[in-house]
Amino acid sequence: MSDPRFEISHLARAELLSPKPQETVDFFTKFLGMYITRTEGQSVYLRAYEDPYQWSLKVTESAQAGLGHAALRTTSPEALERRAASLKDANVDGNWRESDFGYGKTFAYQSPDGHNLELLWEVEKYQAPPELQSKILTRPSKKPLQGIPVKRIDHLNLLASDVSAVKNSFERHLGFRTTERVVDGDTEIGAWMSSNILGHEVACLRDAQGERGKMHHLAFYYGTGQHNIDAVEMFRDYDIRIESGPDKHGITQAQFLYVFEPGGNRIELFGEVGYLHLDPDGETKTWQMSDIDTGLAIGGAKLPWETYFTYGTPSPLSLDQHIEKYAHFGPGGPGPDAAAAAQAAPDEIGQSRAVAGAPVS
Ligand SMILES: [Fe+2]
Ligand SMILES: [Fe+2]
Numbered sequence: 001m002s003d004p005r006f007e008i009s010h011l012a013r014a015e016l017l018s019p020k021p022q023e024t025v026d027f028f029t030k031f032l033g034m035y036i037t038r039t040e041g042q043s044v045y046l047r048a049y050e051d052p053y054q055w056s057l058k059v060t061e062s063a064q065a066g067l068g069h070a071a072l073r074t075t076s077p078e079a080l081e082r083r084a085a086s087l088k089d090a091n092v093d094g095n096w097r098e099s100d101f102g103y104g105k106t107f108a109y110q111s112p113d114g115h116n117l118e119l120l121w122e123v124e125k126y127q128a129p130p131e132l133q134s135k136i137l138t139r140p141s142k143k144p145l146q147g148i149p150v151k152r153i154d155h156l157n158l159l160a161s162d163v164s165a166v167k168n169s170f171e172r173h174l175g176f177r178t179t180e181r182v183v184d185g186d187t188e189i190g191a192w193m194s195s196n197i198l199g200h201e202v203a204c205l206r207d208a209q210g211e212r213g214k215m216h217h218l219a220f221y222y223g224t225g226q227h228n229i230d231a232v233e234m235f236r237d238y239d240i241r242i243e244s245g246p247d248k249h250g251i252t253q254a255q256f257l258y259v260f261e262p263g264g265n266r267i268e269l270f271g272e273v274g275y276l277h278l279d280p281d282g283e284t285k286t287w288q289m290s291d292i293d294t295g296l297a298i299g300g301a302k303l304p305w306e307t308y309f310t311y312g313t314p315s316p317l318s319l320d321q322h323i324e325k326y327a328h329f330g331p332g333g334p335g336p337d338a339a340a341a342a343q344a345a346p347d348e349i350g351q352s353r354a355v356a357g358a359p360v361s
Helices: 021-030 079-091 165-172 227-236 288-298 317-327 336-344 347-351
Strands: 008-018 035-040 041-049 058-063 066-074 093-097 106-110 114-120 152-160 177-184 186-195 202-206 217-220 241-248 255-260 266-270 284-289
Touching: 008 021, 008 152, 021 035, 021 041, 021 058, 041 241, 066 079, 066 152, 066 217, 079 093, 079 106, 079 114, 079 165, 093 266, 114 266, 152 165, 152 266, 165 177, 165 186, 165 202, 177 288, 227 266, 266 288, 288 347, 317 336
Parallel strands: 008 058, 066 114, 152 202, 177 284, 217 266
Antiparallel strands: 008 066, 035 041, 041 058, 093 106, 106 114, 152 217, 177 186, 186 202, 241 255, 255 266
């Protein structure tokens, strides 16, 4: 087998499902300044002003929110063949298909937890029409005069019933290295993985309900901390639900702001990028639960237990219903899912200063 390191270049695109597609598209265009590059059937294709290809985000109408799929671009056509062969040799079900608008042949498969993933090499580079051409040569299109525009798609965070299985698959078949992880005793409950110098393009957190195949969040990149401050003011004024931030994670050292787009998916806005992994054989850093407050939020922002640690998409409940159900613990409070989630929470979570409203064990 060939060495899989450096055969995946980056996260090229993701598809979000939304029960409120127009409001979801408005969120990405009006607030985050993304451009629509195509509308087809029940889907709208969008890109941020520094995304290199025809689209980085597809919003598709669906009964429930969630991740439709995410696609990673390889570093060459041969790397694509090798990565697909590695998955097939391990009896992972996958198939070749002609891809979507703006992309070529694609290998589609599922993570061990059932997330829809795709690998591809062939892309159509975005060519701006004259009115959108930037004078800055590395910029594929002008920065739009709308909202607080994001530069590009950044990363994907998956929820999984088994974090280690998902992590092992990314390491073994796609050559990702795990830059950081969180353990609760012997159990991995979080892993941050990368194929390049970024701290992560894919992360995976343990699903508190033990369910499979959900998404925690999709992130878009600003690269400037002030933009997270400007964005949170905009979201507050225009009634976009804010979950937590702006603050800075210890894990990855990146600046975060979490909000919910109107369809119910959690979106992270990424301020400064955090630690860059220039050392090619750097070791995985392991966070213990005893250090989790620093890991979650250096500045002390609270991550709500009833959403951040329990909610992913698709969700059987709307966000409001979920909060209602998970916010009330104590005698007579929790339903069966909430009780199971409380059970799954590491003991230290109840004592954590960074976790708001956690069940004290
Ligand atoms: Fe994230
Ligand atoms: Fe984050």
